[in-house]
Amino acid sequence: MTNQFERLQKVIAQSGLTSRRKAEQLILDGRVKVNNKIVRELGTKVTTSDEIQVDNIPIEKEKLVYYVLYKPRGYISSVKDEKDRETVIDLMDDVKERIFPIGRLDYNTSGVLLLTNDGEFAHLLMHPKHEIEKVYIVKIKGIPSKETLAQMRKGVKDEGDILRAVDYKVTSIDRKKNTMIVQIKLHEGKNRHIRRMMDQLGHPVLKLKREKYGSITVDQLQPGKYRSLSRQEVHQLTMHATNVKQ
Template sequence: MRINKYIALCGVASRRKAEELILSNRVKVNDEIITELSYQVDEKNDIVKVDDKIIKEEEKLVYILLNKPEGYITTVKDQFDRPSVLDLVSDIKERVYPIGRLDYETSGLLLLTNDGDLTYKLTHPKHEVEKTYVARVKGKPNRREIENFKNGLKIEDYITSKAKLKIVKYDDKKDVSTLEIKIHEGKNRQVRKMCKAINHPVLRLKRVAMGKIKIQDCQIGKYRYLTEEEIKYLKSI
């Protein structure tokens, strides 16, 4: 990349002003003063300085919604070398990371970004964003089990916060229910553990919404960029 363009992308000056900086001997690449306006920078490997201060390209903030398939981890890598959700967004130039997680067997909505401030905000316990799941479970929860689910269950060493559960459909031939579940917390495999605690183990689980952000018609294994309205909503939480 031409040196003046690189300086402009770093937000230091316009291309024309960047040329003035170069001609004034104020620009170095790998500690060598650069005077040629046509000098080509290797933006990945070269260290560029203006007035002896290292400059870097301003990173474009991106916000992505991925429809995660089952069988993908939400960490960069693990000991079993299983595929990562990052493999599904490898064509994106920016380095993005998941906001929160979805377990290996769960599919659905996963947000990814390179906005560290937003990631911290949305994963902090005090910002309780409602997450909506569709679960296929064994059997049909009765009234008592539903009330217990809604009011809090003892899971290992903690009691879950209030939640919502609605039976969407029941297949009496297969003895399988489709449930809509809404929780505010995000503990490891929490929905699965809650369903197991009321004796209705999860067969399939998909997250379909986080707050007002919905998966809509995003195909499984595909992603889309969030709209300006969706980004504004997340930042307002």
């Protein structure tokens, strides 16, 4: 943030503390101070010279960073794990900023995972209305019919959710091993979305990789490795979400 005025909730979100929406609630609840005075107005604007506290603790004004990690299987998409399993943060222990994953990939799912300390950016990408396209390569058990595959577009009910794919494409069939590989595109991403959807269709997932998140891939990375997103990549993701929203 420069010396120009910014909305208070935006500054709190950019610190990585929480999302912009939750930051707004913190302000309304009287838990935010600016220059040692409680502020409850959402329209309040601040600069870098202002001291901001949440629950009497000064927020850390970190440099905003954005990464893409090639997540391997066997890692939790979280900052910490209550079962003390390895997390994606363990793969990035040389990053000084307090980063966190944007959304999740299952323990046994590999591929593109974005991480940042920018709460507003993370909230923007994760909001279901913004419809960021995500592409997965899925190996499934059995060889479903065209009618069964078409059901993915219509939607499959599971535990009160409607799980659907925006599009799909069969990339290979192995009749000897009785398996199929399908490319599946999603806009939303409910918990274990593809695994639950394929279970309901009677073709359990054997292997799952997220190949693409918006325009971001891991083509130049090995599993467990990461790189910084370029300014252009961050801008493209932001504009994509913003344009869909409008």
